[in-house]
Amino acid sequence: MGNMESVAVQKRLARFRPEDRPVVEGAFDRLQTGAGGPLWGPWGNSNPGDAARLFQASLGSVAPASMARRVYRCMRSRTPAAPGAVREQLVIFLADTLRGTAEERAPLVLTMSRPEAATPRASRVGRSPRFLEDLISSVVQILVLRERLRGWKPEKMGEISPGVKLLAEQMCSELKTTETGESDISCLEDWIFRISQVSLYLEILVTEGLNVSLSGRPAPDLLPPCRETPWDGLRCLLDIPTVMFLAPQLPDGLAAPWRLVFSTRLHGESFTRMVAGLSRHGPTLLLIKDTKGHVFGGFASHAWELKPQFQGDSRCFLFTVSPKLRVFSTTGYNDHFMYLNQHQQTMPNGLGMGGQHDYFGLWLDSDFGRGHSRARPTCTTYGSPQLSAEEDFSLDSMEVWAVGKPPEPEDEQGEEGVGKRSVLDMDPEVQAIMEMTGKSLHSQGLREPEEDPD
Secondary structure (H helix, E strand, C coil): CCHHHHHHHHHHHCCCCCCCHHHHHCHHHHHHHHCCCCCCCCCCCCCHHHHHHHHHHHHCCCCCHHHHHHHHHHHHCCCCCCCCCHHHHHHHHHHHHHHCCHHHHHHHHHHHHCCCCCCCCCEHHHHCHHHHHHHHHHHHHHHHHCCCCCCCCHHHCCCHHHHHHHHHHHHHHCCCCCCCCCECHHHHHHHHHHCHHHHHHHHHHHHHHCCCCCCCCCCCCCCCCECCCCCCCCCCCCCHHHHHHHHHHCCCCCCCCEEEEEEHHHHCCCHHHHHHHHHCCCCEEEEEEECCCCEEEEEECCCCCCEEEEECCCCCEEEEEECCCEEEECCCCCCCCEEEECCCCCCCCEEEEEEECCEEEEEEECCCCEEECCCCCCCCCCCCCCCCCCCEEEEEEEEEEEECCCCCCCCCCCCCCCCCCCHHHHCHHHHHHHHHCCCCCHHHHHCCCCCCCC
């Protein structure tokens, strides 16, 4: 190894903790051992075919063959002046991948995102989602193989492949271009700086695929824990890449765990049953599929209340899953974040988020079969476009996921002088059943009206 190359390697190694430097330096030897014996000489001199096969052998269990080739090509590009010094190239590649800045990682991403026959220049290939599809597929495979699914059941969820494509397209849409429509190195630097998942996913692939375990760097949790979910008989509207996208969008402290509290496939098409799930579990994520195949929903930052006023706060948002993954945050124009009403004669009965009465960004009527997304050109509250395939949609299926720490159970005895709550308050479905059977709700007319906290 030449003097200049040694200096370059030592500078890169200095980024790591002392206890981690032998791990990085030893990556080359572990690759050879894993391949069944040494393929290269003492300084890693080898023909390209042997080196490529070695990388394929190491990365092949957690990544598509095309991703392994991308990583190998990128690694070999780190020191073009010394094409045979593979050991040195690997150390520099690991340092730039695991400890590099956005400026240092951008050339790596540019190299990996190019087609194999592409020339090394700034071009539209930087916007190609194929690299991201390979990268996301690798990460999902790692989650499955390393048993990091945290209670999620991919076999009971949506197909992974379409979700990978949607997530890759969403991440790619965040990459800005120059005036000529190309993505040069400065565009990539800005993208990597803003979209943390690019570097995170790349780190996961490299550490797992090349067996580089660093101290003080536990494997990141890409999925929130899923608890208390009756998977038997369920075909979930979510898929693993979609959960990977939605979970980081939730406010701190409300991201985990997730619990399924309502599903039309498990509980039937009952608005009252859905209300029972919404009102007792704190913040929730609503997921709707219309009969045209569009999947969309909203995040509610508070437990829903049945009342004819808007509720919630600016942490709420709307989103789409299919045909595109997108999140739409509050605009500050108004505070029409959440609305839930039932059994009223003078106000709309149903669930709404954003916009205004009869023109919600997302609306589900209390008859449960119909809804609308009237947001032309955009929803005033969330800045979202029309979420459903058609402005007025028919419901195919729906799920409600409670997120965050479950709320503390309410005391049976309230404040001093206040007795136990009526069973009608505790379970709206009981009220609905009594109404359907002709029972009179005598206590309804005897209550003192509740004071509006506003």
